Amino acid sequence: MDDFDASRAAARMRDAESSLTGLRERFSVPEDAVYMDGNSLGVHGQDAAxxxxxxxxxxxxxxxxxxxxxxxxxxxxxxxxxxxxxxxxxxxxxxxxxxxxxxxxxxxxxxxxxxxxxxxxxxxxxxxxxxxxxxxxxxxxxxxxxxxxxxxxxxxxxxxxxxxxxxxxxxxxxxxxxxxxxxxxxxxxxxxxxxxxxxxxxxxxxxxxxxxxxxxxxxxxxxxxxxxxxxxxxxxxxxxxxxxxxxxxxxxxxxxxxxxxxxxxxxxxxxxxxxxxxxxxxxxxxxxxxxxxxxxxxxxxxxxxxxxxxAGVDSLCERSVALTRYLISLVDERLPECAVGTPREADRRGGHVAVEHPDAGKLSRALRDRGVVVDFRPPNVVRVAPSPYFVGFEDVWLAVDEIRDILDADAHLAYGESEEQVT
Ligand SMILES: Cc1ncc(COP(=O)(O)O)c(C=O)c1O
CATH class of the missing domain: 3.40.640.10 (Type I PLP-dependent aspartate aminotransferase-like (Major domain))
Structure with missing residues (x-):
């Protein structure tokens, strides 16, 4: 994508333009966390509570x-x-x-x-x-x-x-x-x-x-x-x-x-x-x-x-597709050592993206320790789910930026062989 803008400012702008952004206020997204696990367990919401x-x-x-x-x-x-x-x-x-x-x-x-x-x-x-x-x-x-x-x-x-x-x-x-x-x-x-x-x-x-x-x-x-x-x-x-x-x-x-x-x-x-x-x-x-x-x-x-x-399922679906498309573009642009294991066609994609890396288990644990909640699916998948209910474009940017930082510093190598997470 030639005109793709991978900057944090562009992500912020997209959040400001999005009509569904206010939905997030109805959820208790953990402070300082980027919660990318809504495909395993959605976060606590005031309405459900x-x-x-x-x-x-x-x-x-x-x-x-x-x-x-x-x-x-x-x-x-x-x-x-x-x-x-x-x-x-x-x-x-x-x-x-x-x-x-x-x-x-x-x-x-x-x-x-x-x-x-x-x-x-x-x-x-x-x-x-x-x-x-x-x-x-x-x-x-x-x-x-x-x-x-x-x-x-x-x-x-x-x-x-x-x-x-x-x-x-x-x-x-x-x-x-x-x-x-x-x-x-x-x-x-x-x-x-x-x-x-x-x-x-x-x-x-x-x-x-x-x-x-x-x-x-x-x-x-x-x-x-x-x-x-x-x-x-x-x-x-x-x-x-x-x-x-x-x-x-x-x-x-x-x-x-x-x-x-x-x-x-x-x-x-x-x-x-x-x-x-x-x-x-x-x-x-x-x-x-x-x-x-x-x-x-x-x-x-x-x-x-x-x-x-x-919100309407049709709007949630539309936002989910936009968030996963953005995530895939960021992975392509900033994480050349990772592969996208999810189909790229919008009508062949659900709500999460499989980011593949040989050390996916270690990477997932390093991410969780830095407040980016994802899960690991053996052997090589970090599942990243930008739930359209409470995740914004800037969250997606932050998650990818954290992966970049971890890989640059080899910080994931400090973790031992990982166990599968029960989520
Ligand atoms: C496709 C699929 N089916 C079933 C389940 C689990 O079923 P249950 O709610 O009975 O534990 C999961 C759990 O993640 C799942 O991903």
Whole structure:
């Protein structure tokens, strides 16, 4: 980029011009820190905290009456949040519910859709976050299907990305489900959800997605794209806090499928307290809830969704693309010893950038010690996530400048072999 201005002043100017900069005031970004880890855990925000405090107050004031008298009633948390999450992922209200965790939702929905499919294989890829494979393998085993034969793992050509053609080659008439991430957790590649869904449907298979690294930062249109089911967490870009409740989507034409992991919280509301031995599933994604909603893991999401809605997912996505583009340009300009492991096309990028360096582990630790919060993904990736909610262009500049300083001084070499960080 010939006219790229890599100065700090230019970064400041872009922050001053940005309409979303005021969003940051709603978050408690640690002082003197450049927090580039919103793709692992969003920072504490006042909206999420107030919503949680409100739920605690209502517990104190109402006791058990809170299930029906709290505002909103705890009993309805899953569906109420689901209605709002539907707007975030491009679905109809009844197609979404807040429930469980991502991993539990993978168990619940992959199990359900294998049971409904003609085929017996699940197609995944070798760059997936491992919990997806653990859950799917155990669902296959539970059905007497040997995972070594029935889990089809698409390979990557470059160790960073997965190409749609490779997915198409792996899908056959034996496929039950194509289950892919929207964004790869290491490289940040954004996969083409609509194209993958079409590939699955061409073989009468179902298309399911793990949206952990895209919900709240990528403008999804799950219903329009024909996606059959999806799962996600709300502690990353949705900023609902550590261990916050997960979410799921089930396309309306599948509302009649019997949940593979049924529980009383998925029962229809009007008969739930009849406590009959026979399960009477709710009509909609709500049927895939399992046990009592975790009220305090769900309450913050009411507040953090206020922020997402106020900004608009389309604007957040646009800002995310601008921030990652800026980050990639700065890496190209100032860090010749690093490679960018993330696709450069805006429509193939999620919210984070993989900055590759042979000493990525040491570099990540040196950065954290200097207040630049990033994480390391072995063997060579520093993940840098300029969350559009609370990160500005000057923060991106500061992060890259700190990497430059560390590399110039060989300061990272003072660190021993690093361990993987649990984030
Ligand atoms: C793609 C993906 N799926 C799932 C998870 C974790 O799932 P859970 O919320 O159940 O721990 C992660 C965690 O970072 C992830 O990156």
């Amino acid at each position: 107030h919503a949680l405090e409100r739920a605690l107050d209502q517990w104190r004031e109402l006791g058990i009456e809170g299930w029906t008298e709290a505002d909103p009633p705890w009993f309805e948390y899953g569906e109420r949040l689901g209605d709002r999450l539907a707007d975030v992922v491009g679905a109809k209200p009844a197609e979404c519910v807040a429930a469980n965790s991502t991993t539990v939702n993978i168990h619940a929905l992959v199990g359900t859709f294998i049971d409904a499919a003609d085929g017996t294989e699940v197609v995944v890829n070798e760059l997936d976050f491992p919990t997806d494979h653990y859950a799917i393998r155990s669902q296959l085993r539970a059905r007497g299907l040997d995972p070594d034969d029935h889990l089809v793992v698409v390979e990557s050509d470059d160790g960073r990305t997965i190409e749609p053609d490779a997915i198409a080659d792996a899908v056959s008439d034996d496929t039950a489900i194509v289950f892919m991430p929207s964004v790869l957790y290491r490289s940040g590649q954004l996969l083409d959800v609509e194209a993958i869904t079409d590939i699955a449907h061409d073989h009468d298979a179902f298309a399911g997605f793990d949206l952990a690294h895209s919900v709240g930062v990528v403008d999804h249109d799950l219903h329009f794209d024909g996606v059959d089911f999806a799962v996600w967490c709300s502690y990353k870009y949705l900023n609902a806090g550590p261990g916050a409740i997960g979410g799921l989507y089930v396309r309306e034409e599948h509302f009649d499928l019997p949940p593979a992991m049924a529980g009383w919280w998925g029962n229809a509301d009007d008969t739930q307290f009849d406590l009959e031995p026979e399960f009477d599933p709710a009509r909609g994604a709500a049927a895939f809830q399992i046990g009592t909603v975790s009220v305090f893991a769900a309450a913050p999401l009411f507040g953090s969704l206020d922020v997402t809605e106020a």
